[in-house]
Amino acid sequence: MTIQGVSISWPVLAPIVALTTGGLLIMLVDLLSRAASRTVLYAIGVLSCFATFATMLPLYGQTLTTLNGAFASDRFSWTFDAVLLLTLAITFLLSSLPRAEDGGSSGSYAALLIFCTIGGMVLAGANNLIIIFLGIEQLSLALYVLAGTGFPREASQEAALKYMLLGSLASGFLIFGSALLYGAAGSVSLAALGSAAANLTGLFVAGFALFLVGIAFKLALAPFHTWVPDVYQGSPLAVTGFMAVAVKAAAFAVLARIVYVVFGHDSIALIPLWVLAILSMLVGNLGAIRQRNLKRLLGFSSIAQAGYVAVALSGVGPGGLGAMLFYLVAYAFTTLGAFAVMALLGDGSEAYADLGAYRGLHFSRPWPAAAMALFFFSLAGIPATAGFYGKILLLQQAIIGGGWGIALAITLVLGTLVSFYVYGKVVWDMYAYVEGEEAQVTGNALAPWIAVAAGAIGTVVFGILPQAFNASQPFLSVATK
Amino acid sequence: MLIDTVIFLPLVTAFVLALIPRSSTVVLKAVALGGAVATFALSLAFLPLGTNTVAEQSVAWISGTWLASYHVRIDALSLFFVLLTTLIGAACIWAAFSYAQVPRLRGYLFLILSFETTLLGLFTAADLLLFYIYWDLMLIPVFLLLTGYSEAPQARRAAWSYLIYNGAGGLVLLLGVVALVSQTHSFEVLGTAPTLSLKMEWWIFAAFALAFLIKTPAFPFHSWMPPTYTYAPPPVVAMVSGVQSKAGLFGLLVFALPLFPNASHAWAPALLIIAVASTLYGALTALGQRDAKTLVAFSSLSHLGLVWLALFAFDITSISAGILMMVSHGLIAAALFLLLGFIEERVGTRDLSRFGGLSLRAPRLAALMLIASMAALGLPGLSGFAGEFLIFIGSWQTQPLLTAISLISVVLACVYVLKLFQSSMHGPERLPREQAWLELKPREIWLVAPLLAAIIFLGVWPGWLNDRTPTTLPTAPVSSFVGTHA
Numbered sequence: 001m002t003i004q005g006v007s008i009s010w011p012v013l014a015p016i017v018a019l020t021t022g023g024l025l026i027m028l029v030d031l032l033s034r035a036a037s038r039t040v041l042y043a044i045g046v047l048s049c050f051a052t053f054a055t056m057l058p059l060y061g062q063t064l065t066t067l068n069g070a071f072a073s074d075r076f077s078w079t080f081d082a083v084l085l086l087t088l089a090i091t092f093l094l095s096s097l098p099r100a101e102d103g104g105s106s107g108s109y110a111a112l113l114i115f116c117t118i119g120g121m122v123l124a125g126a127n128n129l130i131i132i133f134l135g136i137e138q139l140s141l142a143l144y145v146l147a148g149t150g151f152p153r154e155a156s157q158e159a160a161l162k163y164m165l166l167g168s169l170a171s172g173f174l175i176f177g178s179a180l181l182y183g184a185a186g187s188v189s190l191a192a193l194g195s196a197a198a199n200l201t202g203l204f205v206a207g208f209a210l211f212l213v214g215i216a217f218k219l220a221l222a223p224f225h226t227w228v229p230d231v232y233q234g235s236p237l238a239v240t241g242f243m244a245v246a247v248k249a250a251a252f253a254v255l256a257r258i259v260y261v262v263f264g265h266d267s268i269a270l271i272p273l274w275v276l277a278i279l280s281m282l283v284g285n286l287g288a289i290r291q292r293n294l295k296r297l298l299g300f301s302s303i304a305q306a307g308y309v310a311v312a313l314s315g316v317g318p319g320g321l322g323a324m325l326f327y328l329v330a331y332a333f334t335t336l337g338a339f340a341v342m343a344l345l346g347d348g349s350e351a352y353a354d355l356g357a358y359r360g361l362h363f364s365r366p367w368p369a370a371a372m373a374l375f376f377f378s379l380a381g382i383p384a385t386a387g388f389y390g391k392i393l394l395l396q397q398a399i400i401g402g403g404w405g406i407a408l409a410i411t412l413v414l415g416t417l418v419s420f421y422v423y424g425k426v427v428w429d430m431y432a433y434v435e436g437e438e439a440q441v442t443g444n445a446l447a448p449w450i451a452v453a454a455g456a457i458g459t460v461v462f463g464i465l466p467q468a469f470n471a472s473q474p475f476l477s478v479a480t481k
Numbered sequence: 482m483l484i485d486t487v488i489f490l491p492l493v494t495a496f497v498l499a500l501i502p503r504s505s506t507v508v509l510k511a512v513a514l515g516g517a518v519a520t521f522a523l524s525l526a527f528l529p530l531g532t533n534t535v536a537e538q539s540v541a542w543i544s545g546t547w548l549a550s551y552h553v554r555i556d557a558l559s560l561f562f563v564l565l566t567t568l569i570g571a572a573c574i575w576a577a578f579s580y581a582q583v584p585r586l587r588g589y590l591f592l593i594l595s596f597e598t599t600l601l602g603l604f605t606a607a608d609l610l611l612f613y614i615y616w617d618l619m620l621i622p623v624f625l626l627l628t629g630y631s632e633a634p635q636a637r638r639a640a641w642s643y644l645i646y647n648g649a650g651g652l653v654l655l656l657g658v659v660a661l662v663s664q665t666h667s668f669e670v671l672g673t674a675p676t677l678s679l680k681m682e683w684w685i686f687a688a689f690a691l692a693f694l695i696k697t698p699a700f701p702f703h704s705w706m707p708p709t710y711t712y713a714p715p716p717v718v719a720m721v722s723g724v725q726s727k728a729g730l731f732g733l734l735v736f737a738l739p740l741f742p743n744a745s746h747a748w749a750p751a752l753l754i755i756a757v758a759s760t761l762y763g764a765l766t767a768l769g770q771r772d773a774k775t776l777v778a779f780s781s782l783s784h785l786g787l788v789w790l791a792l793f794a795f796d797i798t799s800i801s802a803g804i805l806m807m808v809s810h811g812l813i814a815a816a817l818f819l820l821l822g823f824i825e826e827r828v829g830t831r832d833l834s835r836f837g838g839l840s841l842r843a844p845r846l847a848a849l850m851l852i853a854s855m856a857a858l859g860l861p862g863l864s865g866f867a868g869e870f871l872i873f874i875g876s877w878q879t880q881p882l883l884t885a886i887s888l889i890s891v892v893l894a895c896v897y898v899l900k901l902f903q904s905s906m907h908g909p910e911r912l913p914r915e916q917a918w919l920e921l922k923p924r925e926i927w928l929v930a931p932l933l934a935a936i937i938f939l940g941v942w943p944g945w946l947n948d949r950t951p952t953t954l955p956t957a958p959v960s961s962f963v964g965t966h967a
Contacts, residue, residue, distance in 0.1 A: 319546050322545075322546070362588070362629065363584070363585075366588075377621065382617060382618065382620070382621060383613065383614035383615075383616075383617045383618050384614055384618055388614075388617075392655065392658075392659055393546070395655065395656065395659045396546065396547070396659050396662065396663055399656075399659055399660050399663045400663050409656060409659075410656075413652045413653070413655070413656055416652055417645070417648060417649050417652055420644055420645060420648040421641070421644075421645065424624070424641075424644055427624075427625075427628075428628050428637070428640065428641075431625050431628045431629040432628050432629055432637055433585075433628070433629050433630065433631065433632065433636075433637065465542075466543055467542065467543050467544065467545075
């Protein structure tokens with residue numbers, strides 16, 4: 001179909017259309033039936049995730065573009081879309097808990113989550129600067145509101161305000177950088193930027209630098225990470241989990257596509273990323289040491305994990321893209337699992353955001369404690385978990401990169417060693433020998449258990465049989481035009 | 482298939498335990514011991530394995546950027562480590578029956594059994610990825626056992642030094658493994674001769690050696706050991722010192738020495754000095770200890786230093802004697818730590834200056850203790866002597882000076898072992914608390930007896946083990962890298 005010279009391929013856009021329909025349906029149900037419980041609304045949300053996934057199935061393994069090449073659907077975006085949908089579905093499960101915060105309006109909360117995810121899916125396939133900006137704004141605007149849905153909790157309002165102010169600043173960098181890049185290349189398409197990148201002009205470098213600042217903010221790569229602890233701590237639990245996975249995945253989708261389409265995997269222009277990766281690995285892990293709030297701790301951990309993922313984009317070996325995807329998928333399962341345990345124990349409330357609550361948990365709640373330990377071991381990269389295999393893939397790429405890559409490998413290892421303490425501390429708290437600990441009565445709802453199980457299965461299966469993931473990615477393709 | 486059963490039976494038993502209510506202690510104990518003993522019985526099935534035959538099994542696992550297989554094997558070398566693990570594992574599970582914190586017993590048995598599986602996995606791994614996975618995975622049960630299952634608050638601090646030290650070693654090893662595999666594109670390196678530049682080989686071997694030195698441990702890298710050995714519950718120490726301390730040396734024999742023959746010679750002088758330093762430092766420090774477990778911990782450092790000497794003397798006799806010494810040390814250390822655990826349960830202290838004269842009222846305990854400590858001292862007729870003696874004969878050929886220096890440790894061993902034995906068993910009866918029952922119970926006798934029997938057996942007939950091992954190293958026979966030593 002062609003409208004005013006723009007060719008539109010509906011099958012490629014079907015996932016976005018399907019999810020949008022789901023979002024609109026939720027708003028409609030919420031409008032028409034004031035009595036609709038949040039369970040009904042979130043059930044529609046989970047169902048639209050499945051429906052959207054169904055529309056993605058025919059696209060598996062294909063490399064297609066639409067909107068005159070502005071939007072792509074390839075193996076790469078497919079994987080990101082799947083991660084985003086998984087995250088969304090799990091967020092709905094965790095939000096359905098009785099004590100979960102939604103700002104008093106379940107309908108708009110659910111719709112915002114969906115629209116936020118759509119922004120992420122747009123980013124996963126974005127193939128020119130304008131679509132990238134659209135996706136980023138769609139994602140961020142919805143998220144600013146979501147961060148504040150812990151209302152009237154003050155920390156949540158603070159989080160929303162901080163996130164919005166700093167996020168808008170970052171968007172400014174992003175759009176200004178895009179403008180300069182457009183000036184340098186004469187086109188907004190990434191393919192055209194690729195040809196312009198052959199000789200790096202001052203304009204191009206300045207544009208890319210500003211663009212990178214904007215993206216690094218969204219990714220929370222150090223030194224653009226300062227908003228993370230407060231926003232992660234203040235936002236409602238389920239939203240924080242969503243933020244930690246979906247935003248990261250979407251922003252990495254953009255960055256990776258730019259790195260691979262515009263620069264190839266190895267270019268001098270990637271040195272700033274190298275610096276960001278090293279700083280993030282150090283800042284994230286060292287910053288996490290003193291945290292006593294688990295959401296803050298996971299915030300710092302997400303900085304470090306973003307640093308690990310950025311290793312794959314910092315001019316390393318040609319397999320960087322595959323390593324990055326694997327690591328992100330591992331990170332998604334693991335982090336969602338950890339947030340699910342927190343939600344499970346506190347029935348959706350913030351009660352188990354405090355590390356003190358985990359003291360002796362092993363003896364009162366052995367299974368949630370074991371699941372939490374599993375997720376934290378995966379984040380730390382202990383073998384037989386997905387995080388471990390992801391890490392050795394990254395290490396391999398860094399070492400193949402040689403020279404500068406060796407520095408990445410060594411920093412990665414040092415950061416991991418620090419993280420043994422960070423994650424080990426939580427496990428230590430749960431398992432430490434405590435005299436006469438009374439068993440506490442805590443949440444035990446089904447929905448978060450499903451999320452915990454999904455996280456645990458993903459973590460263990462991809463850890464023991466990483467081939468399951470490799471097999472789904474026989475070769476990675478990124479649409480270039 | 483049988484290999485997998487041996488490896489995973491303890492883990493399966495552990496998960497069965499998880500399904501049994503915590504309060505049914507009798508059932509828990511019966512299932513755990515049944516699983517551990519069955520594992521030992523199954524591992525005996527590999528005993529007829531000839532000198533040059535190998536039981537193995539390989540399944541393709543990962544392909545793509547690199548290849549890995551689920552490849553497990555038991556040959557005449559790993560057989561002894563598997564047997565050592567299953568024997569000590571069964572003894573330790575039985576010893577764990579007297580664990581005082583009844584509500585925690587299930588987790589305790591669960592973790593000890595899981596630990597046994599990681600050790601068995603390590604000794605049977607023929608694929609480098611598999612080896613690494615078990616290498617790192619074994620940190621977790623020990624970390625949790627130290628954290629949650631010892632009443633001493635120092636144990637919880639020891640958990641950190643254990644985790645961070647061994648974690649650091651593991652990560653260094655990981656760098657080495659990934660660097661190696663970036664060249665070979667396969668984790669199936671056993672029996673291959675990877676083509677590496679000398680510089681690369683030097684660095685990768687250094688990474689392997691550092692990790693192995695930390696795990697064993699050897700002298701400057703041992704600071705995690707005294708607190709771990711002192712404060713961990715006795716069955717855990719018995720497994721850590723008896724079995725886990727052999728993991729690095731085993732990795733050296735199976736992977737590092739055959740894969741990096743040039744680098745191992747380049748590094749040999751440094752490692753020999755570390756070996757002799759460990760031997761002397763361990764012995765000298767043991768002399769000054771009042772805590773019985775710390776004393777045995779340092780004696781362990783000293784004895785394993787001799788094994789490093791044996792391996793890097795690059796002499797055919799010393800290397801096969803090193804293997805004998807590893808097995809022998811495993812048995813002796815496990816027996817000693819278990820016996821010291823029984824003593825501590827009775828007298829409530831490990832401080833050698835606060836108790837004594839136990840032999841009067843507990844002659845059986847004293848008799849068993851005598852065998853174990855005389856073996857540690859190196860009395861002829863017990864396995865410790867056979868190992869040490871053959872090591873010295875072998876290493877004398879290539880390293881006479883260092884061998885002569887490390888002989889001092891044998892003299893020192895007499896001093897500290899006799900101190901250990903005399904101050905606990907002889908002299909006037911001194912007990913910090915009134916204790917009606919000091920003698921060992923039948924369970925305690927029977928669980929240590931097999932270890933002591935093995936010590937005597939190997940002492941009388943070291944050739945039974947020694948004759949099988951040297952020519953059957955999984956890759957290049959020992960003589961190939963002895964030959965390259967000019």
